[in-house]
Amino acid sequence: MYLEKINSPEDIKQYTAQDRKKLAEEMRQAIIQRVSVHGGHLGPDLGFVEASIALHTVFNSPEDKIVFDVSHQCYPHKMLTGRSQAYLSPEHYDDVSGYTNPDESEHDFFNVGHTSTSLSLASGLAKARDLKGTHENIIAVIGDGSMSGGEALEGLDTIGEMGTNLIIVFNDNNQSIAEVHGGMYKQFAKLRETHGQYPHNLFRAMGLDYRFVEHGNDTEELIRVFREVKDIDHPIVIHVVTRKGLGYKPAEENKEKWHSCRGFNIATGEKIGKGPNPYFDTTASYLLHRMKWDHRLAAIAAATPSNFGFTPDKRKEAGNQYIDVGIAEEQAAAMASGMAKNGVHPVFATSATFLQRAYDQISQDVCINNNPVTFLVTWAGFEAMNDVTHLGIFDIPMLTSIPNLIYLAPTSVAEYRAILDWSINQKEHPVAIRVPLPMFTDSDSPVQSSYDRLNQSLVTHSGKDIAILGVGNMYHVARKAAAHLKDKGLDVTIINPLFLSGLDTQLLTQLMDSHRLVVTLEDGVLDGGFGEKVAAFYGPTTMRVMNFGLKKEFRDRYDRQELAQENHLTEEQIASDVWDAFCQLK
Template sequence: MILDRINGPKNLKTLSASERKELAQEIRQAMLKRASIHGGHFGPDFGIVEATIALHTVFDSPKDKIVWDVSHQVYPHKILTGRKQAYLEEEHYDDVSGYSNPAESEHDFFEVGHTSTSISLASGLAMARDLRGGHENIIAVIGDGSMSGGEALEGLDTVGEMGTNMIIVLNDNQMSIAEVHGGMYKGFDELRRTGGKSEHNLFRAMGLDYRFVADGNDSEALIKVFREVKDIDHPVVVHIVTQKGKGYKFAEEDKESWHWHMPFDIETGEVKHPYVDEAAELTATYLLDRMKTDKKLAVLTAATPSSFGFTSERRKQAGKQFIDVGIAEEQAVAMASGLAKGGARPVFGDYATFFQRTYDQISQDVCINNNPAVFLVFGASMYSMNDVTHLCIFDIPMMANIPNLVYLAPVSLAEYKAMLAWALDQTEHPVAIRVPVLPVPSEGRVIRTDYSQLNTYEVTRRGEEVAILGLGNFYGLAEQTAAELEKKGIHATIINPTYITGLDTDLLESLKKDHRLVVTMEDGVLDGGFGEKIARFYGSSDMKTCAFGLEKKFYDRYDYEKLAEEYNLKPELAAKKILDLIK
């Protein structure tokens, strides 16, 4: 096996063309077996195998620096840079992260998981090289729709003026997670049809040189072009056309589903443990049904339509009322503000980690103007994605402190649906909803339908001595903790706060009469969060407070249960801490 001889990029230098072709097949076979057992990003990695072999054949990493955009396509790179064991041996599958990681290898320069950053990051490396008088090549690899992100265009604009060695490899597989969107992709299509000769060339317009490779899955064609541009004295774009999911029939035929995939059966492609995201399904079906009678309803995504259940078929049903702006979250939020101002009813849904990219637009474009856009924040939980680049635990400090925004935390799917209906019916406020990740059953619960009386909490059980405010996902934890306290003779009050962005001062004041301790439980970091607001309210009083949540840290690939135990986010552990406080 060729892969047995590959322990680093230097081992690639002496391979023949036939050996490189065999190596590509071995890499795909290793990734296929691993993905079938472990899951992970699929299509991006299968499409870039030959390009990765060619890059490491021509360039001298780590002296020459390769920066990967999003870096969800670095599996072949990791295999070729000393980490093949993590793709060949099941007991080592978790030894590496799913993204580039400098802690793992000198061949990785940034820990990157968000999109459209590689050109900007590489431009900094290029300028640093020039300032210290270096001569290495700087290469930025970008693809999977990432050119649609504003930062990528800002990076191109800067690099076009730098006039120094900088090589940008555009991995053009005609896909983002789903299909690509944006006017520039019409230009890329024309470049593909004309073999790179079209006059409509974004890169030349930005001041960059340009090369085109029609078959980006041909290592030999790529090696030829990479050798031509190695040590070049000006910025150049190498535009390569690849096939996403190449080498696996199901991934080639259904590129969207196989961008990232859960463990599956290799022969059939069937998921081993099917999972249905009930909140996403509810969202898509509700919005589609509402579109039938509300022609002003506009649903927006930034290249993550599956985050809220909009499959390809559902997008077709929605027609012009569904807008994919590409990987451009800032554009989606600002566009939502414009839609709201124009009398439409916009809804933008995305994962919490990607909402981090929209702070300025939510604050400036939406909330200063008080335009009633609706934002659905998915996966906001410590029980969501756990890669350090995709953490979904920072949304409360970010969004709950923007004036004019109403940020709601439903505890059940029924309550979420009621909030979504209210948010779309009202026109007084911009509204964000923290879509439940850990919903409690709604049977027997009275769900309010009007949330216009802001910051009115719901007391679901009246007790004494201890009051527990279980915010959103952690309402169930509050109920379970109260049950543990009941065993010790403490009949705690349980409160569903509902509003992350404000305080029910009347209720909080009333708790002073017959409570000694007010407890908050929130599914996120505590610094700047909901619990701190409650503690500040009681700061000048004799009321004790205790906030349960996470320490402000970057966590990486953590074990959910161990993290919950570390921070007492288990009913028995929380109850013990509460009892210690009131003794």
């Protein structure tokens, strides 16, 4: 074994070519084994094994600083920087995150999980180096579709003017999460076809030097090129052509499917631990059915078509009514506003964490102009993704701070479909829909045909003394907490607020006639959230208000049940706290 003996990059500096070949084989098998059990990103990491070995053979990390874009191709880097046990021993699988993390190692410089940032981050490292008068190499690794993000182009533009050492490793595997989109990728294809000689070269146009490496999975060729550019005195792009998923046949043959996974059977390639998402399936079936007769409907993705449930065959069925702008949420939001202005209704779907990147475009380009765009906000809530870079708990404060935007949180598949239908039919407002998590499919909340009456909450059970408002996913917890309180003799009013961007002030006023305690539940941060709006409304009154939600903080790879208990978000804790508060009112 080679891998188990590696504690730092120094351990591989004297390896022979044969040693490096065997090491790559061991690393690749370790990645496949770990992901098959633990889950994680597979295709990107398999394709970057040789490049990682070459980088750490030539450069002197951490003095020479390597910055990974998205960093879902950083597993090989972690193996070579003292963290190999996290890929060899199941008991250590949870020791590391799926992204670079400065808390883990001095060889990691940033927590990075969103795309197209490495060039900008590296430009900052390079500028600081120059101001301090030091001379280390700065290396930015970018690829896997990340070049399509606008920040990447901004970074290239700045770096092209800097005229100082900055080595960009462009990992070109002709793939994003799904297939690549955008005019620049047509030019990259021409560069591959001409062995880097095609005259229309984006990098040279930005003022950068350029080298082409056709065999990006050839460790020895990479070492030769990296040695030639080490300590270079100007910025250069090393265009490296790699094979995503290399070393595991299913991942090579279906790159989209094997970009990441929760676990799988290595021998059969059968994935485990992930069933269908009823909300994504509903979105896909609704949109595709409607597109057949409504040619003024379009679906926009920012490289994540899975948020629509759009598999490759469904994307083909949608035809030119499906648009993928690459990993560029800002472009998606602004383009959607333009489409809406010109008489087409666009639906843009992305996860809550990635929608953060388009805040300005949602506010400025869509909502100031009050253009009727539909945003589908997926994977929102603390029971969704739990990596610190992918948290879905900040969406309510973010989106409800924007005027003109209507933000709704349905509680079931049927309610979601009705709201989606209403949003596409109406022409008065930009609308965001907080798509529920897949474990919450049915509720007793009534399904309406119209949601034109804004900010109208739905009372699903009328009681007295206590009212519980459960936002979206938390409506289901509200019902269960109310059942616990019923066992104590309390008949609690249960409310589905539905609208997060405004309050049903008429209902809240009526509650003061027969209720003394109003409780709000949300699976996002409390600061700036829905509950605070309710508390502010009741501020001048004698109504007691309790807000249940999350503390505002960054948490990494938290245990979902533990986080719920810490914040008193389990049904038993809520019922107990509410009971104690009610008893104090007597």
